[in-house]
Amino acid sequence: MGSTDRTEAAVVDEGAFSVTRSIAIAAPAAKVWRAITEPEHLSLWFGRTVLDGAGVGTMTFDDHGAVPIRIESIDAPRSVTYRWSNDNALGRMPDEIDEENSTVFTFTLEAEGEGTRLTVVESGFERTSDPIANLESHREGWNIELDKLVALLGGHE
Structure with missing residues (x-):
């Protein structure tokens, strides 16, 4: 592996109005999947998550309050x-959810070694x-939140 850090910071693409971050987690995909899809696991590292049977609910953050969220x-x-x-x-x-003023985020998992x-x-x-302000705010947010996920699941490979 060498001395390169395999967990990059989030990157803003102003042209595409997107934020991307890719991290290596020393945990099996099934464990990571639970951490990003099950409300009780999301609540341990992200925001306090409540979803109904249709995948609609809220994610609550101390500094922002309750954010409406839906599985797309x-x-x-x-x-x-x-x-x-x-x-x-x-x-x-x-x-x-405000359809005209909302963003979507996609988590994608790939097996990588162990x-x-x-x-x-x-x-x-x-x-x-x-x-531009929201891009920067969310770039910073993904750095903070995904670092919490890595810490919760046992660190980098």
Whole structure:
């Protein structure tokens, strides 16, 4: 492996209005899958997550309050896409998903040696109230949140 860090920081693509981060996790894909799809596991590292049987609910953060969230698609155990109305520049969160002012993020899993490569791509920032500010805020957020996931699941490979 050498001395290269296999966990890169999140990267903003202003042209595509997206944020991407890819991390290596020293845990099997099944364990990572539970951590990104099951509310009780998401709540341990991300936001306090509550989802109903249809995959609709909230993710609550101490500094933002309750963010409306919905599972858009799921391809178990490879990828899951969520839509949320998490526009940090608005200063308040709507009670329900705002279709016109929301972003989607997709977690994709790939087996990598004994562990798992997890990639997240969040897009749709061009529809938010302040695209550049939200891109930067979410870039920072993915660095913080995914570092918590790595710590929870046992670190890097």
